[in-house]
Amino acid sequence: NAGVTQTPKFRILKIGQSMTLQCTQDMNHNYMYWYRQDPGMGLKLIYYSVGAGITDKGEVPNGYNVSRSTTEDFPLRLELAAPSQTSVYFCASSYSGLPGVTQYFGPGTRLLVL
């Protein structure tokens, strides 16, 4: 199993550009999450999904959109990139939403908005 994979690894965007961060998991997990990690800060939840076709906002959803058309994929869309979105983005998945269930993380996408 590859686990959780993310592409690209690194991207530079200009202000106002858009892009999609890809996330795929091969563990047949129903639950998927997007977090961002800013320097000196812990990870913050952007969006999550409890299954195909179902998504919900996390703590910091502004400026982002998500979709979940399949169990495996959970792309994150930035429509109008802003410098405040410079961050490292992590995708995670878990087989259940119960609080004691482990979330497994991808390697991350480093995004720089200039």
Place this chain on the structure above:
Amino acid sequence: AQSVAQPEDQVNVAEGNPLTVKCTYSVSGNPYLFWYVQYPNRGLQFLLKYITGDNLVKGSYGFEAEFNKSQTSFHLKKPSALVSDSALYFCAVRDMSGGGADGLTFGKGTHLIIQP
């Protein structure tokens, strides 16, 4: 609302010595506590978790953590540090007070530096 505090930005330990990385939490219900490790330019790797039961939890790479309900703490420990343990460590918590499948709440992270 739930929160996690990691009071030390950095912990320095000599190789072979015991290490402790501190974590305290605040939740309104029963806490579910996790430790993750992040190596440079890598994703987060799961180390261990506390759900219920024995207060001493053993995890990967020789790490363990002690859950203390009265002090609301979940400190990460290892009896003998290795240089390869040098990394960024995150403590995280979830409870059921939110009612839904929302995410983990993370601390800011602690840089662990093991000196040869």
